[in-house]
Amino acid sequence: MKLYDAAASGNCHKVRMMLSMLGIEHEVVPMNLPGMDQKTPQHLARNPLGTVPVLEDGDLTIYDSQAILVYLAGKYGNESWLPADPADQAAVQQWLSFAVNELWNGPAIARAKLRFNRDVDLPRAQALAADVLTIMDDRLTGRDWLALDHPTIADIACYPYSALSEEGEITLAPYKALGAWFKRIEALPGYVAMPGLGA
Amino acid sequence: MKLYDAAASGNCHKVRMMLSMLGIEHEVVPMNLPGMDQKTPQHLARNPLGTVPVLEDGDLTIYDSQAILVYLAGKYGNESWLPADPADQAAVQQWLSFAVNELWNGPAIARAKLRFNRDVDLPRAQALAADVLTIMDDRLTGRDWLALDHPTIADIACYPYSALSEEGEITLAPYKALGAWFKRIEALPGYVAMPGLGA
Numbered sequence: 001m002k003l004y005d006a007a008a009s010g011n012c013h014k015v016r017m018m019l020s021m022l023g024i025e026h027e028v029v030p031m032n033l034p035g036m037d038q039k040t041p042q043h044l045a046r047n048p049l050g051t052v053p054v055l056e057d058g059d060l061t062i063y064d065s066q067a068i069l070v071y072l073a074g075k076y077g078n079e080s081w082l083p084a085d086p087a088d089q090a091a092v093q094q095w096l097s098f099a100v101n102e103l104w105n106g107p108a109i110a111r112a113k114l115r116f117n118r119d120v121d122l123p124r125a126q127a128l129a130a131d132v133l134t135i136m137d138d139r140l141t142g143r144d145w146l147a148l149d150h151p152t153i154a155d156i157a158c159y160p161y162s163a164l165s166e167e168g169e170i171t172l173a174p175y176k177a178l179g180a181w182f183k184r185i186e187a188l189p190g191y192v193a194m195p196g197l198g199a
Numbered sequence: 200m201k202l203y204d205a206a207a208s209g210n211c212h213k214v215r216m217m218l219s220m221l222g223i224e225h226e227v228v229p230m231n232l233p234g235m236d237q238k239t240p241q242h243l244a245r246n247p248l249g250t251v252p253v254l255e256d257g258d259l260t261i262y263d264s265q266a267i268l269v270y271l272a273g274k275y276g277n278e279s280w281l282p283a284d285p286a287d288q289a290a291v292q293q294w295l296s297f298a299v300n301e302l303w304n305g306p307a308i309a310r311a312k313l314r315f316n317r318d319v320d321l322p323r324a325q326a327l328a329a330d331v332l333t334i335m336d337d338r339l340t341g342r343d344w345l346a347l348d349h350p351t352i353a354d355i356a357c358y359p360y361s362a363l364s365e366e367g368e369i370t371l372a373p374y375k376a377l378g379a380w381f382k383r384i385e386a387l388p389g390y391v392a393m394p395g396l397g398a
Contacts, residue, residue, distance in 0.1 A: 048334045049301070060286055067292035074285030084283065086273030087259055093266035096292070100299040102248070121320065135247045 001026040004046065004054040006033050008115070010108060010160030011065040012053040013194045014099075017156055018069055021190035022076045034116075066096045069153040082153050091147040095154035098132075099161070106132040108161040110168025129170045133178060136162060140177040144184060151188060159185050163197050200225040203245065203253040205232050207314070209307060209359030210264040211252040212393045213298075216355055217268055220389035221275045233315075265295045268352040281352050290346040294353035297331075298360070305331040307360040309367025328369045332377060335361060339376040343383060350387060358384050362396050 003019065005012045005028045019026055031037040031052050039050045046054045047063035054061060055068045057075075062068050073081035082092060106129035112118035113125065136158065139146060147154035163182050165172055172179060185191065186198045202218065204211045204227045218225055230236040230251050238249045245253045246262035253262045254270070261267050272280035281291060305328035311317035312324065335357065338345060346353035362381050364371055371378060384390065385397045 048337060049297075062286075062289045062293070064293045064296045066296050067289040070292045071285050071289035074283075074288055084273075086270050087261075089273055090261045090266040090270035093269045093295070094261070094263045097263045097265050097295070097299045098248075100296045101303060104300060105304070138247060 002029055002056040003027070004029045004031050004043070004052050004056075006031050006038075006052050007194065009033070009052055010111075010164055010194075011051070013160040013192075013197070014065045014156050015053045015055065015068050015072075016192055016194070017159070017190075018072050018081075018153070020192045021156075021188060022072060023190065024072070024076055066100060066153075066157055069096075069157055073153050080150055080152070083148070088148055092152050092154045095146045096157050098135075099154075099157035102128070102132045102135070103158060103161040106130075107165040107168050107170055110170060111161070111164055112168075114169055115167055126168065126170055129165060129168065133162060133165065133170070133172070133175050136181075137175040137178045140181045142177075144181070146181075151185070155181075155185060160194070160197065167196055201228055201255040202226070203228045203230055203242070203251050203255075205230050205237075205251050206393065208232070208251055209310075209363055209393075210250070212359040212391075212396070213264045213355050214252045214254065214267050214271075215391055215393070216358070216389075217271050217352070219391045220355075220387060221271060222389065223271070223275055265299060265352075265356055268295075268356055272352050279349055279351070282347070287347055291351050291353045294345045295356050297334075298353075298356035301327070301331045301334070302357060302360040305329075306364040306367050306369055309369060310360070310363055311367075313368055314366055325367065325369055328364060328367065332361060332364065332369070332371070332374050335380075336374040336377045339380045341376075343380070345380075350384070354380075354384060359393070359396065366395055 003015060003026055038052055044050055046061050049063060053065055053068060054063045062071050070082060106125055109120045110122060110125040110129055113120050113122045145151050145155050146158055202214060202225055237251055243249055245260050252264055252267060254267045261270050282288060305324055308319045308324040309321060309328055312319050312321045344350050344354050345357055
């Protein structure tokens with residue numbers, strides 16, 4: 001199995017965490033994003049969006065970090081990471097969508113401006129981030145995990161960009177339940193850190 | 200079953216299509232979005248994001264149109280709408296994520312500006328939309344459906360906001376394979392139209 005990866009990418013970190021938590025041997029192919037490795041014809045053939053992560057498992061190629069989590073959980077995990085029950089799957093999907101939309105357009109975009117000078121609307125992203133973190137904090141008040149009563153890929157998908165918020169100059173101090181959830185994730189067997197996370 | 204719905208919402212239309220295609224009896228609760236029905240305390244208790252659609256099925260409440268599709272397909276559909284195989288599920292998830300991020304931030308946001316005067320960056324959304332529609336058109340060149348060799352919830356999730364592109368002043372004329380896919384979707388048993396779609 002091969003992961004096309006960038007060390008500073010929160011989306012890649014979701015996959016690095018899942019691979020480690022499931023104990024899956026794999027090769028990492030580092031991609032130089034400022035050098036536009038992700039926009040080469042070879043990489044666009046793997047992923048027309050021109051992004052990382054991309055996972056190759058034998059003949060199969062998967063892009064989108066949420067899709068990769070779905071695959072790894074279903075193929076190599078046990079059912080607790082992504083249950084088959086339709087109501088449970090929907091509960092997980094709500095937070096996968098939240099990772100793709102709200103966490104991306106809020107804290108991840110704010111970080112992309114301040115760390116990578118991406119051309120985005122920083123005040124808008126920071127304002128959205130405050131709403132997004134409040135929703136997560138409210139959800140996690142009185143419960144341990146986002147979707148179900150145990151860790152799922154929803155938690156993995158939502159962790160990196162919320163926990164990296166301060167790199168987008170969004171303070172995490174008000175969000176006590178969120179902070180406790182970060183610590184629960186960081187205590188899971190196989191957790192791996194990245195710069196800015198889990199120090 | 201109860202659907203909190205807005206007639207002009209493409210996200211709601213995904214759910215209306217799926218309910219109709221699966222032949223599920225349900226009650227529609229129309230929400231007045233300009234009147235902020237979606238931000239009342241009652242609705243925020245159903246969905247902290249303050250959006251529609253929301254589905255209630257007995258004691259279960261689900262928000263996020265993708266999550267509702269996952270639920271309906273798993274609970275009331277047959278396996279063809281959302282297969283259990285991990286590779287197939289990941290293929291579907293790639294396009295659910297695409298519906299949430301690329302189709303939302305591109306054509307849906309452009310339409311939101313021009314139809315509902317939402318405060319967004321129209322030129323940016325229109326430029327992204329052209330990339331997004333090209334990716335879909337390329338994908339559908341030589342194949343009938345987005346994720347697998349038959350219709351899945353990926354097709355339902357990606358249809359409304361791509362097919363409504365011209366309401367965001369994005370021309371669909373160049374995208375021939377996409378246009379043929381619109382017609383295939385509109386020919387599915389149980390398809391329902393909405394203003395601007397399937398006329």
